[in-house]
Amino acid sequence: MVTENRQQDTSAQAITSRRRVLAAAALAPVLTAAGPAAARTLPTGTTGAGHGKRIKPVPTGLDDWADVAKALGRRGNMLRGTTYHMGFPRRDLQVVSEGVVVTPGLALGTHVAFVRYADGSTMIMGDVVVTERELQRVTDAWQANGIEQTALHKHLLSQTPDIWWTHVHGHGHDAVALARGLRAGFDRTGTPPAVPPMRSAPVDLDIAGMEAALGTAGTIEDGLYKVIFVRRETIADGHLVLPPGLGSSSAFNFQPLGGGRAALSGDCAMLADEVPHVLRALRRGGIKLVELHNHHLSEDPRLFFTHFWAVGDGVALARALRPAVDATDVVPNS
Numbered sequence: 001m002v003t004e005n006r007q008q009d010t011s012a013q014a015i016t017s018r019r020r021v022l023a024a025a026a027l028a029p030v031l032t033a034a035g036p037a038a039a040r041t042l043p044t045g046t047t048g049a050g051h052g053k054r055i056k057p058v059p060t061g062l063d064d065w066a067d068v069a070k071a072l073g074r075r076g077n078m079l080r081g082t083t084y085h086m087g088f089p090r091r092d093l094q095v096v097s098e099g100v101v102v103t104p105g106l107a108l109g110t111h112v113a114f115v116r117y118a119d120g121s122t123m124i125m126g127d128v129v130v131t132e133r134e135l136q137r138v139t140d141a142w143q144a145n146g147i148e149q150t151a152l153h154k155h156l157l158s159q160t161p162d163i164w165w166t167h168v169h170g171h172g173h174d175a176v177a178l179a180r181g182l183r184a185g186f187d188r189t190g191t192p193p194a195v196p197p198m199r200s201a202p203v204d205l206d207i208a209g210m211e212a213a214l215g216t217a218g219t220i221e222d223g224l225y226k227v228i229f230v231r232r233e234t235i236a237d238g239h240l241v242l243p244p245g246l247g248s249s250s251a252f253n254f255q256p257l258g259g260g261r262a263a264l265s266g267d268c269a270m271l272a273d274e275v276p277h278v279l280r281a282l283r284r285g286g287i288k289l290v291e292l293h294n295h296h297l298s299e300d301p302r303l304f305f306t307h308f309w310a311v312g313d314g315v316a317l318a319r320a321l322r323p324a325v326d327a328t329d330v331v332p333n334s
Contacts, residue, residue: 055117056241057082068114071179072186074194076114082243084114089222090129092190095163097156100263100311105222106255107155107265110191112168112182113246114175122175123240124168124182125247127295130189132162138185139166145181146170153291155265155307167295171240198222204256205314213318214325216332218252225254225262225314229330231269231303238298247295248303250330252321254314262314266321267307270328275304277327282308285320 062075065084069075076086088111089104102108112126124147130138139149151167168185170178200220207225211217218227230245242248252266264287268278275292282289291307310317 052239054236054239054241055119055121057115057243058118060084060116064116065114065175067176068179071176072183079113080243080245082115083246086112086114088112088128088186088191090191091195092192093129093131093161093163095156095159095161097159097309098311100255100257102156102159102263102265103223103255105224105226106253106263108163110186114178115240115243115246116175117240121171121173122178123237124170124178125237126168126182128166128168128185130164130166132164134189135164135166137188141184141188142168142181145184146172147178147181147185150297151293151295153293153307155267155290157288157290157309169237169297203254204258204260205254205262206260209315210254210318213315213322214252215322223256225256227252227254228333229325229328230333232329232331233301235303236300237296242299245333247299249333250325250328254317256314257311260314261312262317264308264310264312264317264321267305268324268328269330270304270306271301272304274328275306278306278324281323281327282306282320285317285323286310286312287317287320287324 059081060078062078065076068084072086074086076084079085087109090108090110091104093108095102095108108129110126110128112124112128115123117123128138142149148169149166150169153165155165156163168182170181172178201223203220203223203225205225210225214227216227218225228245229250231248235242235248237247248269250266250268252264254262254264256262270278279289279292287308287310289306290309293305294303295305296303310320
């Protein structure tokens with residue numbers, strides 16, 4: 001009996017050992033693939049564990065980005081003195097989601113941001129709208145020009161035609177080269193040329209009631225009412241400290257439908273332990289979940305984003321959003 005038990009123990013140990021070898025073999029390609037990508041984000045003299053010394057963004061002005069604007073064929077605007085922002089609304093698309101004709105400002109806007117750092121380098125980050133037919137050729141163009149993709153996902157439910165949203169990222173010491181890399185992808189889409197911005201006009205929504213429900217004021221842009229919250233924490237992407245709100249904001253867009261009703265498209269930025277509370281709060285409010293994913297590859301702390309959709313009375317939608325906002329560590333965008 002003792003001999004039999006020892007044989008069983010030896011057999012079990014052998015099986016466990018083989019399983020560990022097989023698991024290690026399965027993980028090896030993943031770890032090997034991750035290595036070079038992680039190394040690209042680290043400057044000389046840093047380590048992967050803590051990303052070494054973090055580098056902060058420096059203030060810039062519009063003149064600092066004139067060559068970038070030329071490369072991309074349009075001018076942008078400055079946000080918080082450190083972020084050069086450019087918008088590329090897909091006015092060429094006629095998109096319908098659950099019976100609602102989606103305006104470019106609600107969910108069809110491509111946005112890219114450029115940030116200059118104390119070491120003279122530039123980081124780009126963006127969210128780009130592409131059709132399903134455009135997606136693969138756009139991806140090929142970016143890969144040929146050193147632009148990385150960090151997410152691929154949906155913002156809308158059951159949309160026609162099929163639309164995808166992809167996050168892009170780049171970092172280097174030649175901002176114009178990064179801009180040209182982005183442009184290579186944009187030129188393989190139907191993104192139209194820039195047009196003068198629309199004049200703000202009143203929207204058919206109870207703005208006062210919505211502000212009271214959300215506890216903050218929003219803005220009216222392109223015929224929509226928009227509210228933005230930003231994370232309180234300092235967020236870093238690898239060794240690069242992100243300006244407040246960049247890649248870490250919760251944004252709610254309300255498209256008026258008449259009679260005080262609105263279509264809501266938005267997303268919440270969350271830490272892992274906030275995710276279940278936010279998802280439950282949204283569903284309790286009757287808001288439909290669209291996507292749960294990451295926007296970045298190496299941010300710290302790790303962030304998750306949920307996209308959502310709803311149609312209803314504007315004030316009721318704002319009230320439904322409030323518990324989700326309260327479940328995250330955010331402050332109104334200043």
